[in-house]
Amino acid sequence: MTAVESDKMTTNTSTLPHSRPALPRIVTDAMPVVVMAVGGLAAFWLFPNDLGLLTRILAAALFVMSLDMVLGYCGIATLGHAAMFGTGAYAAGIVAVNWVSDPLALLAVGGVAGGLIALATGALILHARGLTLLMLTIAVAQIVQEVANKARDWTGGSDGLSGIDPAPVLGLFRFDLYGRTSYLFALAVLIVGFLVARRIVRSPCGLACRGVREEPLRIAALGGSPRRYLVSMYAVAGVFAGIAGALTAITSGIVGLDSVGFSWSAEAMIMLVLGGTGRLYGAVIGTVAFMAIHHILASTDPFHWMLFIGLFLMGIVLFLPGGIASLSARVLPLVKGGR
Amino acid sequence: MIDAPLLQVDGLSKNFGGLQVSSNISMDLRKGDRCALIGPNGAGKTTFVNLVTGVIPPTAGTIRIEGHDVTRQSAEARVRRGLIRSFQVARLFRSMTVREHLELAVLERTGRTFRLFANVRRIPGLADEVAELLEGMGLTAVAETAVGTLAYGQQRLLEIALALAMKPKVLILDEPAAGVPHSESHRILDALDRLPDDLAVLMIEHDMDLVFRFAKRIIVLAQGQLLCSGTAAEITADPRVREVYLGSRAHAH
Ligand SMILES: Nc1ncnc2c1ncn2[C@@H]1O[C@H](COP(=O)(O)OP(=O)(O)OP(=O)(O)O)[C@@H](O)[C@H]1O
Numbered sequence: 001m002t003a004v005e006s007d008k009m010t011t012n013t014s015t016l017p018h019s020r021p022a023l024p025r026i027v028t029d030a031m032p033v034v035v036m037a038v039g040g041l042a043a044f045w046l047f048p049n050d051l052g053l054l055t056r057i058l059a060a061a062l063f064v065m066s067l068d069m070v071l072g073y074c075g076i077a078t079l080g081h082a083a084m085f086g087t088g089a090y091a092a093g094i095v096a097v098n099w100v101s102d103p104l105a106l107l108a109v110g111g112v113a114g115g116l117i118a119l120a121t122g123a124l125i126l127h128a129r130g131l132t133l134l135m136l137t138i139a140v141a142q143i144v145q146e147v148a149n150k151a152r153d154w155t156g157g158s159d160g161l162s163g164i165d166p167a168p169v170l171g172l173f174r175f176d177l178y179g180r181t182s183y184l185f186a187l188a189v190l191i192v193g194f195l196v197a198r199r200i201v202r203s204p205c206g207l208a209c210r211g212v213r214e215e216p217l218r219i220a221a222l223g224g225s226p227r228r229y230l231v232s233m234y235a236v237a238g239v240f241a242g243i244a245g246a247l248t249a250i251t252s253g254i255v256g257l258d259s260v261g262f263s264w265s266a267e268a269m270i271m272l273v274l275g276g277t278g279r280l281y282g283a284v285i286g287t288v289a290f291m292a293i294h295h296i297l298a299s300t301d302p303f304h305w306m307l308f309i310g311l312f313l314m315g316i317v318l319f320l321p322g323g324i325a326s327l328s329a330r331v332l333p334l335v336k337g338g339r
Numbered sequence: 340m341i342d343a344p345l346l347q348v349d350g351l352s353k354n355f356g357g358l359q360v361s362s363n364i365s366m367d368l369r370k371g372d373r374c375a376l377i378g379p380n381g382a383g384k385t386t387f388v389n390l391v392t393g394v395i396p397p398t399a400g401t402i403r404i405e406g407h408d409v410t411r412q413s414a415e416a417r418v419r420r421g422l423i424r425s426f427q428v429a430r431l432f433r434s435m436t437v438r439e440h441l442e443l444a445v446l447e448r449t450g451r452t453f454r455l456f457a458n459v460r461r462i463p464g465l466a467d468e469v470a471e472l473l474e475g476m477g478l479t480a481v482a483e484t485a486v487g488t489l490a491y492g493q494q495r496l497l498e499i500a501l502a503l504a505m506k507p508k509v510l511i512l513d514e515p516a517a518g519v520p521h522s523e524s525h526r527i528l529d530a531l532d533r534l535p536d537d538l539a540v541l542m543i544e545h546d547m548d549l550v551f552r553f554a555k556r557i558i559v560l561a562q563g564q565l566l567c568s569g570t571a572a573e574i575t576a577d578p579r580v581r582e583v584y585l586g587s588r589a590h591a592h
């Protein structure tokens with residue numbers, strides 16, 4: 001009886017809708033967007049000489065966010081997510097060099113290419129789970145990389161694909177030498193991408209995917225097909241990864257084989273774990289943290305930076321298992337309690 | 340066809356390697372049935388449920404739902420025909436809230452889970468139906484609680500609520516009161532009493548109080564075989580039932 005009563009006690013204090021952060025939903029919903037916009041613009045003013053790096057970070061953040069849709073929301077462990085990124089980048093690059101140079105059209109091309117490759121390979125491999133699946137994702141990325149390597153006429157092979165010269169955004173904003181347009185364009189794409197991705201993970205389909213991650217058998221008992229959900233979300237994430245690839249191609253002007261490489265997939269995984277899975281904005285935080293630290297350490301201590309990154313990652317995993325983003329969930333209640 | 344039982348099982352058998360876990364089981368359930376399946380540990384009760392619901396394929400036998408042969412159909416297809424089960428070990432989405440569970444179940448039943456851009460909170464009718472289900476099982480107060488932190492008895496109630504959210508025709512409950520403290524099992528029984536009248540229910544349960552209060556017909560399974568079936572009085576009077584339940588101790592006396 002006492003157990004029942006204490007249950008009621010604890011629940012009564014937290015039956016406000018969406019009780020976790022104990023702040024109105026509008027506030028918690030708007031916060032990541034505001035932080036991204038304000039932080040993004042602040043970085044634009046503060047580091048005008050590093051816009052190239054900052055743009056790469058933004059595109060990478062979109063890529064890691066798409067990995068979160070797969071890993072964080074579906075529980076699919078993958079070390080081949082760069083297959084979608086690279087396919088999107090090459091598709092946009094090839095189309096830009098040969099046919100169309102409108103940046104928004106190129107993003108669409110990248111998204112479609114990334115989505116299609118994810119759909120095709122996802123349908124093939126997502127019946128597997130765990131380690132087998134992990135191996136299959138690596139294999140897929142290796143195959144894509146080898147195809148890109150062999151198709152020299154289209155991709156430039158190991159020399160990379162260059163000569164991507166995008167037209168002005170909306171016919172108005174030229175891509176300038178200092179990378180200002182690139183940066184602001186990437187920031188806008190990231191924020192819009194975040195809003196759309198959040199919409200998707202909160203949709204019925206996103207809810208079902210979280211269910212598959214937790215207990216696939218129960219999903220089947222409810223009449224759903226776990227695999228169909230996984231393949232759908234995998235394809236949707238592929239669209240986002242493809243757009244991130246296209247964004248990188250557009251803003252950097254080149255696409256190399258490393259964009260499909262194993263280490264790019266692995267780094268994305270590290271950035272996601274660092275930031276925290278299953279929140280989308282954790283992907284952004286992790287990417288910014290990883291790439292900024294990487295940049296600073298690599299320029300100050302080119303020999304030992306990997307060691308420091310490794311220690312940093314270990315520290316996060318051991319002492320902050322939910323990633324950096326989980327800090328906010330821990331600190332907010334304290335702040336509220338202090339009032 | 341009008342008189343076809345909701346669930347009809349014929350000659351169902353299952354071997355795991357050399358071990359025969361179900362042998363030649365036949366039974367049926369009709370509208371409004373309140374039936375219990377009992378038997379000692381390892382009798383093959385859960386295996387029977389897994390066979391009927393399509394989790395594992397049978398070695399022999401047929402399963403019909405409202406006259407349709409579903410023996411070769413997937414578990415999902417059977418769910419869509421109205422055959423719903425609850426799990427003996429709670430299989431819930433631990434990090435998701437009670438509300439999210441029921442939302443998902445209702446969305447699944449109404450085939451709306453592939454909508455990518457819909458906002459779950461704004462789907463017409465969904466919130467009302469979920470509220471009704473929460474109310475029905477007394478879970479309203481914990482609607483926003485992550486299921487992993489819920490008291491075990493409440494998880495069991497959620498199991499039943501999830502099954503009801505599927506608007507079943509045949510409901511199979513695998514030990515709905517397992518692990519629930521005796522002081523709380525009345526909550527489960529209350530919930531079972533309020534099940535829709537025309538639903539056919541098969542309950543697997545060890546708690547005999549619960550079985551006798553709930554079931555109008557009892558089926559006894561032992562070593563994979565259907566031993567006998569009948570009313571509570573018939574079952575308790577049957578010496579074979581005592582035999583399997585009391586085993587060698589009965590002989591000693
Ligand atoms: N996948 C399997 N492979 C081999 N043997 C199995 C398998 N599943 C179940 N069994 C065996 O089949 C027998 C029946 O198991 P089952 O779980 O159906 O019993 P039960 O009646 O539900 O028991 P309980 O009352 O303990 O829940 C047991 O001896 C078990 O070891």
Ligand SMILES: [Mg+2]
Pocket residue numbers: 384385386427
């Ligand atoms: Mg069992």
